[in-house]
Amino acid sequence: MTADALAGALADDGRRRVFAAIVLGATSAAQVAERTDLPARAVHTGIHRLTDAGLVTGSDGALAVDEESLRAAARDRRPVDDAEPAGDPVLRTFVRDDVLVGLPAQRGRRRVLLAHIAERSFEPGTRYPERAVDEALKPWCAAGGSDHVTLRRYLIDERLLTREHGIYQRA
Structure with a gap:
């Protein structure tokens, strides 16, 4: 924490x-x-x-x-780097060194965070099996800010990823 x-x-x-x-x-x-x-x-x-x-x-x-x-x-006295990541206050609050330190409770903020994760983890048009999606999301969860299953579910719920027959694709 x-x-x-x-x-x-x-x-x-x-x-x-x-x-x-x-x-x-x-x-x-x-x-x-x-x-x-x-x-x-x-x-x-x-x-x-x-x-x-x-x-x-x-x-x-x-x-x-x-x-x-x-x-x-x-x-934990690491200084906050204003340039990390991309100067967005939501991302500065919830992401450190490409690792989640928490998930926002507010849906709008959570969507900003999830869009950032989707953009950094998945290429548009590329099809991913569930295992590849999990492997791409696990590094984000290293600090215990969330788990990869929750992230995957939120990405689907927010329509940032689509899922069809166990195959995922960035929307």
């Missing part, structure tokens, strides 16, 4: 409250809801997003802060 991903995960007030409750000892969704006065849905969403971001580990009844992830984010 990078410092940017950490900041993004804690940018929402509800997630900060959920995280604070877990830091202060809440180990279940019920305890978090009781301590934060948030609705159960907001608590579960917050726990899910914090877990995806690598800040929280465990399942309901065994929630804990992932202290190693926090330490790693504190040690």
Whole structure:
């Protein structure tokens, strides 16, 4: 996790409250809801997003802060290169050295990121078997910002790749 991903995960007030409750000892969704006065849905969403971001580990009844992830984010002091990649703020936030550090929750931002991945990974008009698509997407997932299956699904959903009979093609 990078410092940017950490900041993004804690940018929402509800997630900060959920995280604070877990830091202060809440180990279940019920305890978090009781301590934060948030609705159960907001608590579960917050726990899910914090877990995806690598800040929280465990399942309901065994929630804990992932202290190693926090330490790693504190040690990661690489400067942000404004030229990387292409000066786009969405790409600067979610891509480091051609590796995803997270996926935007907002669809518009996610589409910008996915279009960048599609353009960098697949040639227009070339047909790819599923294995080749997976191999092209795996390097993007090296930092744990997502997984190749999720990326493949989003690329199809956003119609940046087409799929017919197990063969993929950049749209």
